[in-house]
Amino acid sequence: MEEAAEILRNRQDYLQLEQLGTYASGIVPFSDWESLTMEALIGMGRYEEAGSLYAETVDRYFKERGIRPSQKLMDSLDQLGEQMLHPYGMLDKIQTELAESRADIYGGYLCSYPIFQGIYRMVTRMMERGGQSIYLMLCTIIDSKGNPMKDGEQLEELSCRLGDAICTSIRHGDAVNRYGKGQYLVLLVNTTLENCAVVQKRINNNFLIGRQRTGVQYYVSSVTCEIE
Template identity: 65%
Template sequence: MEVEQSKTLYVQMFGNFQMKYNGHPLTGERLRDTHFTSLMQILLHNVSSGVSRDYLEDVLLGDRDVENRHQALQTIIYKAKRKLKKMGLPEDNYITLEKGIYYWTSKIAVKEDAAVFDRLCDMADKSRDEERQLSLYLEACYTYKGEFLSTYTGVLWAGAEARRYRKQFCDCVQRAASILRKREDWFRLEKLGRYVTVIAPFSDWECLIMEALVESGRHEEARKLYADTVDNYLKERGIYPSAKIMENMEKLGNQIRHSYEILDQIQQNLMEGSENIMGGYQCSYPVFRGIYHMVNRLMERGGQSVYLMLCTLVDSKGNPMKEGERLEEMSVRLGEAIRKSVRHGDIINQYGGGQFLVLLVNTTRENCDIIEKRINQNFITGRQRTGVQYHVNSVICEA
């Protein structure tokens, strides 16, 4: 763990913007001052090169109609110096102007996480020693704590830097993973995968965890991760994981092999738990998709009538419910109502926030209407204003 140096201003640009001096955070109302915060961000990110007066005016004043832009900038800097002194920094002329360029004072050392990240990446790229390369790439990955100035990406310069750092971070992860894969270091590959999926969610990094679990023989955990990943993408974003992640995870899933067992043991492991025996069969999206494929194949010779139903939570105006605690609560209730309303052999999947898929096997269109009424009876209580919107399609054999 790095020991912080006294008399050094530590600046965090990844994630939320923070400044710390002598172990104490410089926070409070002052950081909510837009001009002050914007000034500190761009100056401290460009400690070595400084920032030109014209560019600083553009960043801080934008297109506002200001009579004397130089004077307005000088006023902002004067107020910033006063605030810095009140925040506890040692007395100094914190911001200086030299030949049209503004600089942060050289008397107060600055350590910025983004600059550290840049330096680590550069050192790793130039190194010819694999062990040192891996160490530097991993250190760079763990230095990246989130999007560069995540709440300021609407600012042009900050948004451009955020994109640059995001790409650089992805490159570091891929290069570190490549070395770990080559060394079959599945423990550190899993650790890296779990870190990056939190820092950059919904970016397909779950493949790293899946690979580490499969290669280290933890097959049950790999299966659960596969199902949870697909469900999480659908529930949180209402989207499928990308074709790349689906393809990679299915490919890795196909590598899973069980140890030798007799048939009775295998059959026992395949049995459904008694706690799930009542009502319809609720499962993850990958399982639901596999069952759909299988039912479609069985229709070739069985002549069964199968329907796919989509149940969507709607508000009093008939619009899909929006994100929030209310949606989560109602989704739980709707899922329970559906499970109670369908038959033992019907299959259910929570497709996303407030949406459920139901595969109704060996039924008729008229029975689908009956099931809709049954779900409403189990779900709608009293003067409840939310309801359920239904769409039903016949499953057509694709053979």
């Protein structure tokens, strides 16, 4: 597959490369062959289709296998961003396109892993001169014995409920990512360790129902500026 892809890549035969990626994805699912299809779509300038394929692939991998995007898929997304050129525009129009709809602003900012990673890297850069106190929190659903829940019919329902509980418990300026089955990452900006504990209590209040035996385990780490 790799040799065939390299031949088609050198020939710039993106149509056949797209077909090759689609074929490979069908024969060996969940093996990142979608990156070939994305590469071909980008090569043909079909950026919107490439973006849709990425979103669909990440969603399917997560729902069916509970895994986050591979580095290969994320590299394809980076390539998409680099090659996407917009027509000439004025600043006010660009700003309107960038802005988030007011109707969508509710609780924390729930986003995909690549976007969460970008936000994390950006805020660590901002810390160099801003001096903000930022914390990264990992929330994991646990069973009645205190062990992380990794599968089971109940896990998906609990995961969705935990996501809602987190989003309603944090500020608009904090970011959330569903990292895996039963796990969420939360980036708490400009806060304190004491406030992290307050956030955890809020999440528990919004998540726990009646005599619910499952719970949430929290790990919190201070984010430090990594730029020298």
